[in-house]
Amino acid sequence: MASEHIEHKLALLPDEPGSYQMKDINGKIIYVGKAKNLKNRVRSYFKAEHDGKTAELVRNIADFDFIVTNSDKEAFLLEITLIQKWQPYYNIRLKRGTGYPYIKITNERNPELVLVSDLKKDGAYYFGPYPNVYAAQETLHFLQKVYPLRRCNGFQGRPCLYYHMGQCLGPCWHEVPEEEYTKQIKKIKSFLNGNTASVTKKLDQMMTKAAENLEFERAAEIRDQLKFIDATVEKQKIISNDNTPRDVFNFYMDKGWLSVQVFFMRQARLMKREKRLFSIVGTAEEEMSSFILQFYNRKNVKMPNEILVPAGIDTDVLEDVLHVPVRTPQRGEKKNLMELAGKNAQISLEEKFRLLELGEMKTTGAMKEITDALGLPEGHKIEAFDHSHIQGTDLVSAMVVFVDGQPNKNLYRKFKLKTVDHADEAASTQEVIRRRYTRLLKEHATMPDLILMDGGEIQLNAAKDVLENELGLDVPVAAMVKNEHHKTADLLKQEGDEHLHLDPKSQGFFLLQRIQDEVHRFAISFHRQVHSKNSLASRLDGIHGVGPKTRQKLLTKFGSIKKIANASLEELHAVGISESTAKLIKVSLEASLKAEEQKK
Known part of the structure; x- marks a missing residue:
């Protein structure tokens, strides 16, 4: 039963699109939603029976606010902005970054090949993201050896060490023609796009030859390199005849839980799969739309050429916001991929329920x-x-x-x-x-x-x-x-x-x-934390010229006796300490640390 305060506010809700924010007794925002009609949607929380997480949310609502928007698209964007700002407990929330690196060919006169964590609109070529960070690093090192670009910092009048090792084209000592870079970049792009057959064949031959010459360590190095290439570039067998970079989203819902699967299709391969499980408040379709928009509103996410979603998702609004075609496949290969993602989502959720059942005696039991x-x-x-x-x-x-x-x-x-x-x-x-x-x-x-x-x-x-x-x-x-x-x-x-x-x-x-x-x-x-701070404070108090304010400055800036003792006189002076007091601090603390070492 809604309180009198909430009943009065419900009566004033407009028949307009917008975002609403549910608050608890302390005024903290605990849920953010969007609606095509604020009046109907917000009233539904208090005028209908609910179960699961929705019932728990309603029990904790003490007040609500709303913001009217001009369109569904604006309501959608406002909802995501508020979710990321307030991180409400009852919303699906995604971290801003993926945590996976990219291999980048920089956009400059003398380009280089580097591993980065951020995607920028700088005209560079980006490949990835790669879930196996170590394999990505090793593949980068392999490319730098086989298809060298620039490894030095630029012209220095003499060849760098990498040039002598055959891993740099030599802008350190002469002008490298742009055509030479273009030729190398074309080979790197082809390799990272999955055309690895010629390189892996050559590596296989080198490994066999090394083994025949009893160079077993060299053979093992080449074997490991083949594994790294497989982990970053080949990854999966070809499961599509279409090379279009696309992401496939599907879900399965049961008992108030939403299981989401995302397939990353690149070079006709399933390069990566993400799975998420959420206990949700809204409908599966609404929560999926929110999830997808948050998914692409993070750092380090490279947009595909196409996004596939299941039926029931508002593709027009997503397409308008993301500026990428968003489609629901009806037949053929794309439909099969969608069904495969849905099947995996169901398996993941059923597995969670089985584990919950097995673990119940260890928790609630x-x-x-x-x-x-x-x-x-x-x-x-x-x-x-x-x-x-x-x-x-x-x-x-x-x-x-x-x-x-x-x-x-x-x-x-x-x-x-x-x-x-x-x-x-x-x-x-x-x-x-x-x-x-x-x-x-x-x-x-x-x-x-x-x-x-x-x-x-x-x-x-x-x-x-x-x-x-x-x-x-x-x-x-x-x-x-x-x-x-x-x-x-x-x-x-x-x-x-x-x-x-x-x-x-x-x-x-x-x-x-x-x-x-x-x-x-x-x-x-x-x-231990309190005792350590008090011990540090007491040592500083014993130094002539160090009062409470100076002690607090040192504690805030350096945090430990060792760091204060190792600080230079300039660093201590920068905190606002006179030169004579700074010298006295260093001498006193260094002596104290030396005495402790001798005791040990």
């Missing part, structure tokens, strides 16, 4: 074992706490979060203790529990289903005291109790109760150990 042992209703979210210090100094606490048996590191939190200045487990627990759950109350956030303390009765009682007597919260708390081997083995629900034993071979027992190990690791790593 393990969580249920813990809640059953404590006599609690089935839950999903555990927050666990631990403290760390050295002889009562640099006191810190840490919290880890497990959802359905899996760690969610985005929800982890660190606490520098403010009210405790000595080793006091009860006081430390009270402070961190008070700070954590006072904040959740202020934010009207959902409380965890279970709180676990790494320790015994002291931590358990302190946590309960704050939750029940100060904050008025009824959140279950238990302590993870260690055995004589300092390993978490049991749970303690109430002071004076017997320890609750979990089956040592059960998934619940393994999950409990994982939680204890993870919160301890997180607390220790945070403590």
Whole structure:
């Protein structure tokens, strides 16, 4: 049931195209969508029954905004812009780069062959992207040896080393005719476009000859080179009679999950395949359109000559935005490719469902074992706490979060203790529990289903005291109790109760150990970080002329004693430190580091 505030806003929605932005209780944008008719589309979220991720989205909507556009195309572009700006939780989101390199022939008087990660409109020739980065590097080295262009930095009056090795045409010492570059570039382009037969035949002959002459290392090098060529250029057998560079998109949807397959067809070969799985809110066709536009709105993506999509996708809008023909094949070879991509999408999603089923006992099943042992209703979210210090100094606490048996590191939190200045487990627990759950109350956030303390009765009682007597919260708390081997083995629900034993071979027992190990690791790593910074600060404080402001400048700029000690006087002076103080800092820190080395 929509709130009164939302009902009023729904009544004011226009019958216009545009983009809408759903917000949570904190005003954070959690979903961005587009619509041909804003009034009908936005109302549908609150006036119809939903399940899966859509139902979860609707439960979390506290408000919404919208922007009217002049056309569907503008709504489409605005949606993608807002998704990439706000990264909403319930939208499909793609990283901006592909992470794959290209082989580039530069556009200049003396061109060279290089490996790059960015595509630029600079008139150069680009080949790729190549998923196997190492193979791409080795193929580049092979081309530089067989079809040399420029390897030097230009005219220097004498031949460079690469020229003597036969890997540079020699602009380092004379003018190379443009025709010579053109001839080499033609061979390189032919090779990278898949015409490798003559080269591989020659390499095979060289490998055989090397083996016959007992030059086995040389033969192995040539064998590896053939593998690299296969990985970058040949890659797959020919599966098409059409050399048109095209990308093929298809999907399969089931149980609220969208499985996407992208085939990259180059030189009549399937050069690369990408697969993605998403839990979605909108229809499959809408989400696919959003995915495709985001896919090409990234760095390092070279546009094909043609894009193939399944039926139901708005090809006109995509074509208008991408400026590339977007078609739905009806018959023949292209239709077969589309069906093959769809079949692979179905296989990927069914595989995910099988793995989810197999892993359920290790996640939600393990969580249920813990809640059953404590006599609690089935839950999903555990927050666990631990403290760390050295002889009562640099006191810190840490919290880890497990959802359905899996760690969610985005929800982890660190606490520098403010009210405790000595080793006091009860006081430390009270402070961190008070700070954590006072904040959740202020934010009207959902409380965890279970709180676990790494320790015994002291931590358990302190946590309960704050939750029940100060904050008025009824959140279950238990302590993870260690055995004589300092390993978490049991749970303690109430002071004076017997320890609750979990089956040592059960998934619940393994999950409990994982939680204890993870919160301890997180607390220790945070403590080391704080202690290191405090140690650094104390060393600087002992140097005459270094006050709090100077110390902060040094910490911000260099970050460690060693880096400060190794910095030049000019670098220290650039931070705003006088020459005399800079010299004193270097002498003091160098002596300190030398003394530490001698101790080791």
